Structure formats: structure tokens, C-alpha cells
Amino acid sequence: MKKILLLGSTGSIGVNTLNVVREFPDEFEVEAITANSNVGLLLDQINEFNPKFAVIRDKSKKAELQELVGAKCKILSGDEGLIEVTKYCEYDILLSALVGFAGLAPTIEGIKRGKRIALANKETLVVAGELVIDLCKKHNAELLPVDSEHSAIFQALIGESQKEIRRIILTASGGPFLNTSKDEFDSVTVEQALDHPNWSMGSKITIDSASMMNKGLEVIEAHWLFNLGRDKIDVVIHPQSIIHSMVEFCDSSIKAQLSVPDMKLPIQYALSYPNRFTSNFIQTDFVKIGSLTFFEPDLNKFKCLQLAFDAMQEGGTAPCILNAANEIAVDKFLKGEIKFSYIPKMISHAIESINNHKSPDLETIFECDRQTRDFATKFKFGEEV
Numbered sequence: 001m002k003k004i005l006l007l008g009s010t011g012s013i014g015v016n017t018l019n020v021v022r023e024f025p026d027e028f029e030v031e032a033i034t035a036n037s038n039v040g041l042l043l044d045q046i047n048e049f050n051p052k053f054a055v056i057r058d059k060s061k062k063a064e065l066q067e068l069v070g071a072k073c074k075i076l077s078g079d080e081g082l083i084e085v086t087k088y089c090e091y092d093i094l095l096s097a098l099v100g101f102a103g104l105a106p107t108i109e110g111i112k113r114g115k116r117i118a119l120a121n122k123e124t125l126v127v128a129g130e131l132v133i134d135l136c137k138k139h140n141a142e143l144l145p146v147d148s149e150h151s152a153i154f155q156a157l158i159g160e161s162q163k164e165i166r167r168i169i170l171t172a173s174g175g176p177f178l179n180t181s182k183d184e185f186d187s188v189t190v191e192q193a194l195d196h197p198n199w200s201m202g203s204k205i206t207i208d209s210a211s212m213m214n215k216g217l218e219v220i221e222a223h224w225l226f227n228l229g230r231d232k233i234d235v236v237i238h239p240q241s242i243i244h245s246m247v248e249f250c251d252s253s254i255k256a257q258l259s260v261p262d263m264k265l266p267i268q269y270a271l272s273y274p275n276r277f278t279s280n281f282i283q284t285d286f287v288k289i290g291s292l293t294f295f296e297p298d299l300n301k302f303k304c305l306q307l308a309f310d311a312m313q314e315g316g317t318a319p320c321i322l323n324a325a326n327e328i329a330v331d332k333f334l335k336g337e338i339k340f341s342y343i344p345k346m347i348s349h350a351i352e353s354i355n356n357h358k359s360p361d362l363e364t365i366f367e368c369d370r371q372t373r374d375f376a377t378k379f380k381f382g383e384e385v
């Protein structure tokens with residue numbers, strides 16, 4: 001029986017993780033769950049999975065929730081509640097599924113305890129990849145990707161040697177704007193951007209998929225996870241999202257992992273690894289799928305992907321600036337405050353304006369995130385662009 005601490009249980013990955021746990025009651029037990037503010041769903045999850053601890057980040061809701069659950073579950077709150085539960089509660093696997101930079105601090109606490117980290121929160125590796133990988137080595141923590149592309153590459157690399165990798169090929173659906181012209185990026189709506197053709201996900205990653213920043217963040221995630229440089233990382237558009245990614249080896253052989261798009265599969269694998277658990281909830285019918293197609297990504301249209309490649313090459317705090325500016329830009333776009341086409345403009349302006357620190361420590365990364373958020377929040381379009 002493995003005990004799970006699930007950070008972000010009310011989100012898209014969180015709910016899917018609990019769907020997996022529900023299928024395997026003899027394998028997994030939920031020790032603690034956390035949510036930002038959704039008391040209703042958190043309460044339902046507490047009642048069904050009986051965790052010993054739950055964290056509601058919104059402090060104003062703590063007393064109400066504690067009263068509703070009674071003594072069977074201890075309720076903590078705030079950012080310090082998240083850290084406390086990660087530092088002190090008893091678990092084997094930390095499933096890190098907060099969204100954005102907020103995932104970094106608690107994930108690091110899990111790493112310091114040498115736990116298995118099932119990582120959905122790609123931003124952790126984007127902003128602090130070098131540090132996080134070093135900490136995993138130091139504390140003997142196991143880092144298992146939940147992101148479907150990285151899970152595919154991880155699976156393709158089993159039994160292979162790092163030095164025989166020619167390149168990895170990350171597949172991208174192309175999102176809802178694959179066939180939308182760049183000129184229309186000034187007028188696309190939030191609803192159109194949230195209408196992802198293949199995946200149902202949280203709103204931040206869905207907008208990132210529409211701008212292809214998601215693929216950019218995944219390129220940086222792959223760079224750290226698999227220790228590969230820019231010359232060994234390619235991106236190809238594959239609109240059906242059946243091939244989740246591929247590895248090409250030095251003999252020109254290519255290994256891929258395939259299935260219909262369903263996050264339960266990579267989540268389950270990160271929990272069951274090195275084993276595979278029998279499951280019937282995912283069925284791939286190739287005859288029904290019919291054909292698999294591939295295109296070159298248009299880096300001139302999807303500027304966010306180019307910006308991410310550049311930030312990775314530049315290193316230091318550049319990916320942290322990229323990430324923080326993107327989080328603010330996406331938030332503003334979702335609130336209807338800026339046009340979709342302003343997202344990359346805001347990011348490149350932040351990268352040009354904020355100092356890059358090489359080999360940053362954790363404190364520098366937190367400071368860089370704060371500084372960039374402040375910069376991007378105050379940024380006024382029309383003057384600088």
C-alpha cells in the first residue's frame with residue numbers, strides 16, 4: 001500500500017489522480033490532499049478518500065471546512081499549510097499538481113525528504129531545473145514525469161543508454177489555433193483559446209497550449225529531466241495526440257509511446273512504476289483513429305515556443321522570467337485585460353528588461369519570480385510595445 005500526498009487535488013490532474021486511486025484501492029491510500037479555495041470539491045474528496053490531512057490555501061475557509069469534516073481529518077491552511085503537510089506528513093509519493101510557480105516550494109520539501117516525486121507541475125523544472133535535479137540526486141528522491149510527453153520519453157528510454165540518444169521528439173497537438181492565421185491572434189477570444197481539441201485541462205495550461213508556450217515549457221522540462229541540449233530536442237505537431245513523444249537513437253531506430261489522450265495513463269504509470277497495473281479504462285482503437293499526421297511548428301506564428309527555446313539557451317534565470325511573465329500574461333488574458341497576441345510581447349519585454357542571474361540559488365529564483373511578476377503586472381501596452 002503506497003501513501004500519496006496529492007498537491008492540487010481539486011484541479012484537472014488532481015481529479016484524474018483520484019480517478020486512478022479509486023481504481024486501485026489495494027495499491028494506494030490518500031494521506032493528504034490540498035486545494036486553493038474549492039471547499040465543496042475538497043469536502044467531497046475528504047469524505048470519499050478519508051485523508052488524515054487536507055489543506056485549503058484560502059485561510060478564510062479553514063474553520064468552516066474543519067467544522068464540516070469534524071475530527072477525522074486535520075485541516076491546515078495557507079502557503080505554510082502546504083509546506084507543513086509536505087514536510088511532516090507520512091507519504092511515499094508526492095504527486096505535485098499545483099499550477100504554476102506555486103508548485104516549486106512544496107515540491108522541494110518532498111525532494112528533501114527523498115520521496116518519489118510524480119511531477120505534473122512542469123513549472124518546477126522550468127524555473128529551477130538545475131537546482132531541482134541536484135537536490136533529487138543529493139536526497140535520493142525519484143523524479144517521475146506525469147506530463148504525457150515526458151512520460152512517453154521516460155518509458156522509451158527504459159533499458160537504453162543516454163549516450164545513444166540522437167534526439168527526442170516532443171509531439172504537440174498544435175492546440176485550438178493550429179489553423180488560425182497569426183493576424184487573427186489580435187482578435188481570438190478567451191472561449192476560443194480555452195477550447196482545446198484533444199485535452200481537458202486547467203485554464204492556465206489550456207491557454208499555454210493555445211500559444212504553444214506549453215510546448216516551450218515542456219522543452220525546458222525535457223532538457224532538465226533527460227539532460228539533453230537544444231540540438232537533441234525537436235518538436236513536431238501531431239494533431240491527433242496519439243503518439244505522446246518519441247526518442248530517436250544513434251542507429252536511427254525510433255521508440256514511441258502511444259495511446260488515446262487520457263492523463264490517467266501517465267499519472268497511473270508515475271504511481272505504479274516500475275510496474276504496470278492492469279487497467280481497462282483506456283482503449284486505443286487504431287482503425288477508428290485512421291491516420292496520424294505531422295507538421296513542422298511555425299515558430300514565427302507561435303512566438304512563445306521560440307521564446308522558450310531562447311530562454312533555455314540563455315539559461316540562468318531567463319526561464320524563470322519567461323515563466324513568471326507568462327503566468328501574469330495568461331492571467332490578464334483570461335480576465336480579458338489583454339489580447340492573445342500580447343502574451344509573447346509581454347514575455348519578451350520582461351526578458352529584455354530584467355537582469356539574468358547565472359547559476360541562481362533558490363533565493364535568487366524566488367526574488368526573480370517576484371520581480372518579474374511585479375514588472376509584468378505594471379506593464380502598460382501601447383507605451384513600450
Ligand code: NAD
Pocket residue numbers: 007008009010011012013014034035036037038057096097098099100102120121122123146147148199200201202203204205263
Ligand atoms: P488546475 O488549474 O486544474 O489545478 C490546479 C490545482 O492547484 C487546483 O487544485 C488548485 O486549487 C490548486 N492551486 C492553484 N493555485 C494554487 C496556489 N497558488 N497555491 C496552492 N494551490 C493552488 O491545473 P491542472 O491542469 O491540473 O495542472 C496542474 C499542473 O499539471 C500544471 O503545472 C500543468 O502544467 C501540469 N499538467 C497538467 C496537465 C493536464 O492535463 N491538466 C497535463 C500535463 C501537465
Ligand code: MG
Pocket residue numbers: 147148149218
Ligand atoms: Mg504535456
